[in-house]
Amino acid sequence: MENYEISYPPIDEQKAITRILDTIDEAIAAAEAQLAKQEKIKQGLLQDLLTRGIDETGQIRPHWEDRPDLYKKSELGWIPSNWEIKQLYRTNIEIIDGDRGANYPHHSEFSTDGFCLFLSTKNVAKNGFSFKDLQFITDEKDQKLGNGKLSRNDIVITTRGTVGNIAFYNDEVAFENIRINSGMLIIRNKEKKLNTKFLYNSYREFIFGIEFKKLVSGSAQPQLPVKDFCNFNVLMPIDNEQEIINKLIDEINLPIRITSEEIVKLKKLKTGLMQDLLTGQRRVTPELIRQVETLADNT
Numbered sequence: 681m682e683n684y685e686i687s688y689p690p691i692d693e694q695k696a697i698t699r700i701l702d703t704i705d706e707a708i709a710a711a712e713a714q715l716a717k718q719e720k721i722k723q724g725l726l727q728d729l730l731t732r733g734i735d736e737t738g739q740i741r742p743h744w745e746d747r748p749d750l751y752k753k754s755e756l757g758w759i760p761s762n763w764e765i766k767q768l769y770r771t772n773i774e775i776i777d778g779d780r781g782a783n784y785p786h787h788s789e790f791s792t793d794g795f796c797l798f799l800s801t802k803n804v805a806k807n808g809f810s811f812k813d814l815q816f817i818t819d820e821k822d823q824k825l826g827n828g829k830l831s832r833n834d835i836v837i838t839t840r841g842t843v844g845n846i847a848f849y850n851d852e853v854a855f856e857n858i859r860i861n862s863g864m865l866i867i868r869n870k871e872k873k874l875n876t877k878f879l880y881n882s883y884r885e886f887i888f889g890i891e892f893k894k895l896v897s898g899s900a901q902p903q904l905p906v907k908d909f910c911n912f913n914v915l916m917p918i919d920n921e922q923e924i925i926n927k928l929i930d931e932i933n934l935p936i937r938i939t940s941e942e943i944v945k946l947k948k949l950k951t952g953l954m955q956d957l958l959t960g961q962r963r964v965t966p967e968l969i970r971q972v973e974t975l976a977d978n979t
Contacts, residue, residue: 689960696964697957700972704950707976708943715939722932730886733760733917734924755913756890764873764916768909771874775910776866778828784862785817785825795819796829796857799864804838809847811855822857828866830858833876835867835883839904844892846884848877865909874914878922881929882915942979949975 688694732741744751744758751758754765768775785798794816797803802813822829830836830849838845840863849858860866867883869876891912896902917925953972956962 687960689963693964696969700953700957700964700969701950703972703976704946704953707979708946708950711939711943711946711979715936715943718936718939722936725932726885726929729925729928730882730915731757731759733763734921734928738924756887756915759915760917762918766914766916768912768914771914772870772872773874773879773914774866774868774870775906776827776868777906778860778862778864778866779825780862781826783821783824783826785821789817789821790815791818792816796822796859797855798859799836799861801838801841801861801863804836804845804847804864806845809849809853817859822859825859828860830860830866831868833869835869835876835880836860837865837867837883837888837904837909839863839865839906839909843902843904844888846880846888848880850877865904865906871914871916873916873919875919875922875926877926878917879914881926885929887913887915946975946979 689697728740732743735741741747741750741760750761752761756765759765790798792814796817796819798815798817800813800815803810832849832851834849836847836849867879869879892904895904895908916922949972953962957964962968
């Protein structure tokens with residue numbers, strides 16, 4: 681260690697680098713605190729929207745304790761009396777398993793690009809689809825497979841390992857050809873009384889947690905068999921109310937998405953500056969300090 685050479689800038693520049701990195705760290709911490717606050721507010725609002733709904737005046741209904749005449753008891757708790765509740769197998773919602781037969785792709789058949797995206801557990805995360813790490817199969821391989829290919833407006837849910845991650849294959853997803861792996865299911869809504877986006881929102885934010893808790897056995901690797909999933913319940917408010925709730929959920933999620941993107945941007949900036957400043961590829965200037973501090977002030 682005594683013979684190891686260390687290069688370092690003058691002491692004033694060291695202090696300036698520390699100031700810059702500390703400023704970014706403080707901005708990240710502030711943004712993460714804001715995100716935690718937004719998430720907490722979101723949970724309260726979602727609980728109200730998905731258990732009390734919106735009345736004819738556009739307001740969230742009074743709590744059931746204050747107006748019990750507006751509600752009825754269900755397996756998902758107290759819900760508005762004009763809402764329907766059914767088990768999945770009693771609806772026109774298809775539950776589709778993937779192809780697990782002899783043609784299921786082997787590791788050697790995956791590539792970093794290709795015709796059909798073959799989802800892995802990394803691609804269906806807590807907050808929906810994540811497309812950082814991708815694996816593809818060829819058109820020829822895709823044609824040999826049976827069930828498990830997505831159509832627009834399908835919902836994907838993970839059923840092994842990390843159970844209950846849910847993603848929505850809407851028009852915002854860029855990939856035209858996608859297949860699920862053996863640890864996922866497709867929810868394909870053909871129920872006329874049910875808005876698909878509402879089905880996605882209600883399962884992701886409310887229903888799945890309640891229903892799956894009934895099945896948890898303490899296993900280190902929980903699973904969700906198709907036969908059990910088909911017994912899960914579905915909420916069906918009147919059509920117009922579903923659309924209003926969807927809109928309000930979008931409004932709740934917007935600031936959370938903005939804050940999350942800001943955190944990603946700040947962390948990326950910090951990584952880049954550490955690489956540049958701590959290796960001397962970029963030197964500290966008054967302009968750089970001003971830029972970083974302005975960015976932190978605007979976070």
